[in-house]
Amino acid sequence: MTAERVHAPFGRRAATVLAREQHGAYVVVRCEDPAGPRPQAGQFYMLSAAERWGGGEDERPFLPRAFSVLRAPAAGRELHFLIEDVGPGTRRLCELAPGDQLQLVGPLGIGWAPPRRDRTPVLVGGGVGIAPLAILQDQLDKPHTTLLGFRDGAHAAGAALLRNARVATDDGSTGHSGLVTELLRETLREDSQVEVYACGPPAMLEAVRSLCERTGTPGQLALESGMACGFGACFGCVVATREGYVRLCVDGPVLDAARLSTALTPGAGH
Amino acid sequence: MTAERVHAPFGRRAATVLAREQHGAYVVVRCEDPAGPRPQAGQFYMLSAAERWGGGEDERPFLPRAFSVLRAPAAGRELHFLIEDVGPGTRRLCELAPGDQLQLVGPLGIGWAPPRRDRTPVLVGGGVGIAPLAILQDQLDKPHTTLLGFRDGAHAAGAALLRNARVATDDGSTGHSGLVTELLRETLREDSQVEVYACGPPAMLEAVRSLCERTGTPGQLALESGMACGFGACFGCVVATREGYVRLCVDGPVLDAARLSTALTPGAGH
């Protein structure tokens, strides 16, 4: 598993959409990125549609949008993204059809740190936050546990994108009825020699963070915040850490849980 | 032939695209307008795409765009528009596919006055300006002459939308090699009892106007100017007449040639 930030080629480049697959409430967009390197798991890309990026709700989108890479098969040049339609930018991306062009910048940010030798990785994902866990699974070469939480059955369809996942749904339609963090609590109770890799909505990440803190479990959290640029230019994406504000796009999006006193980042979206 | 301005239903309404046909350099968009009346020949509509109207060149379009109605078959609810891709608004409209939604306001403005009893109508069209002549042909119930001018063969393909047209092309690829106004001059020489219905680029309209003036021939000119609203709200679309500025959208777009001392309207586009 790559331990280091992979540099992005400088500038924005075009990538052709190869496929658009619906997975319940999510869309997977696969594209071909001939000019880019293979990303580190947990890194992200800034995406926009090459055509008609704008003219949606409130005359938006205008800026590119950040997306974790879902998968980047080592062979070939494909990049996969998992997208949930939550506003004008994601809506436009969800509409892309094979042959359409994306504009992308990336891979950006610092992804997951490789697992510690003496601990079992537990991957915890919530909603569209499962994306960076799929590529993590692909690159992890040791046994691990995967716990995924979703709102309902339509969203739980996303679980099929990962291997051997235990699923929880808020409405009980699939798997455990309740929060994924309940599954995590159970796992931590059974095995204290684990470490956590988590990505999901702020409330879930905060629950994970506080569980890690209370149990002394090492954890890495992939956070979200509103981003304009993705490469440290705008200073817009800061989250508060114990050392002060850090730019999530260059110092994250994966942060060591111990650096945070809360994962409840304002304006993160959802 | 309807002699009077047809009122538009108040407000903007949706119309479904039924077909998109390519005619050389032009696109014909047919839509179904169940809520609207049959327009007068020479009236126009303000059109926009219901989805993604924006995000093109320079983050435009934003305002709706004016289009003469090309055809409005008396039976049924269809409206046809002839569109030339010259910028972000027309580009978006040219992309519309069957099933897509248009937003429209119209019919607007004052169209062609019915022919005088004692004169033979001569229809003179240039480029995309042939559009309001097609519906005029449909509604004229007396013999008439149709003269159309185009840049080149790709544009001359538009001539097939009208009946019995003599065609001129700038590059000589189809029909008379030269300007359509040369054909008009010829016609005026052969028959002094004609009246002119003309629509086309400013330079063509100005040549027509000055021919009409010099030969004492009655003429109606369908002009263009940049429009924001189409219903007299913005005062943006004025053209200079002998009586001062008039709003083309409520006092035109068809103006009696005698009212103008020039048809060269600044900012008309093309």
Place this chain on the structure above:
Amino acid sequence: MSLTFCGIELRHPIINASGTFDAIAAQRAFGEQLTEHFPFSAFVSKTVTLEPRQGNPPPRLWELPGGLLNSIGLPNKGLAGYLREDLPKLAQLPVPLIVNVMGFSSEQVAELVQAFAPRDEVAALELNVSCPNVETGLIMGADPQELSRLLERVRPLTEKPLIVKLTPNVSDVAAVARAARDAGASALSLINTLRGMALDPDSGEPWLGGTTGGASGPAVRAIALAQVHAVREAVELPIIGMGGVQRGRHAADLIRAGADLVAVGTESFRDPAAGSRVAAELDRGLAPVRNWG
């Protein structure tokens, strides 16, 4: 959902922005339907000046990203023409009439105010102060003292509500608002358009016949919101907020920031019935907070 603004009873909080809806022309385009479905709860006329004006040479319009730059130049029939031809027609509208006036000196404004003062058809006057005073060279609405002097001259001339329409091209809109309040303004309206310019892509010369123009529409919405907020922090006068309103939520935002009424301008160009749509969306509670009624 009815409310009172400066003593005027209104069906809902959405009116038109001056110069963005011509009810007489709209009647020509839409016929009787316009009166049946009149989109605004009051009608604000386009700016009336003392003398007739033909307005600026075309082109007068330039499309912006999410907005419009216009250089219309206040064409109008002049006071006499307005009183003779337009006022009788506008008095027939199913809603109260607010007349927007502008003068190039305080005497001119005084003359306009005096002319409308005795007219029962007129519910209120809106003073467009975004033009230079020919005597001082200063934009009347950009300088607190200049505006005070103007209002002191015209305030005594009428009992009607005087709405002062502020220009956004200022460094401190709150200071201007305070001056207007102190000199007797009944209400404030903002924002007028922001000064802008465009060049002809072919010639590189100014595109607009009037060289510069005013920007409006969604592109200026955030600026409008900030200015309404700043004025609300400064004064307690009723406020008509405007600038880029397209949907109920935008109106709700302006109300939340301090507006009592909201005017729809450029959006009417895209949708002639935008006023009713915005009012309905607002009423359906797209508004997180409803502080009217």
Place this chain on the structure above:
Amino acid sequence: MSLTFCGIELRHPIINASGTFDAIAAQRAFGEQLTEHFPFSAFVSKTVTLEPRQGNPPPRLWELPGGLLNSIGLPNKGLAGYLREDLPKLAQLPVPLIVNVMGFSSEQVAELVQAFAPRDEVAALELNVSCPNVETGLIMGADPQELSRLLERVRPLTEKPLIVKLTPNVSDVAAVARAARDAGASALSLINTLRGMALDPDSGEPWLGGTTGGASGPAVRAIALAQVHAVREAVELPIIGMGGVQRGRHAADLIRAGADLVAVGTESFRDPAAGSRVAAELDRGLAPVRNWG
């Protein structure tokens, strides 16, 4: 295509707008390629203040129709931190360095100017005067007299070019420009962001941690063009024009309106290499007129 600006030799007329490109962070993201393809002909630092600042609480960004509203709050390491950590790295860039500074009093600005005056790594200073003077409460760049006093204090402290970055939130930008010229500014840059605001769609409270923010991007381009034009009519100083530049034609428009250099800001967020793209488009003659070189 090379040119000279205030005695500084530049490869092309496109530089970055302060605070919209962090060359050090970009090196972390893009590695060595950044230096190989550095997009700007000079690098302008983000605003440096005397003391370190952590900036405003998030959220700091709100997307506008064709633009961005930001409330970053000028986070920076402070003068000492900048000199120690950033300046040595920025001195390695392949282009001249312009340092943008801001103080909350003329004494603070003086201290900053004095600190950079002897630094050979620094080609010029840009003064960000869009903040209030804590002593007078006035925005330094919004009032001609305030600005004169500031420049009279700091102009003698350095031989380096002093570029004054004007705020667009004024009624008469030309008057401010004349004051800057008379007090010894070497060049002017404009526009900074326009004051704006957004509300949280869920809570109705101000979205930005800093309550209000500054609008930039295509939405403000027409306003930038009008202000550059107005300043060029008023003064002959070199001008750095900026505001919403996305393409060569937009840069050409600003140059046509009077700018000598053009800065790219928000567009770099959409395309990190926007600077080179704009420079190339400009050079390929999308420009109707090229009055540099």
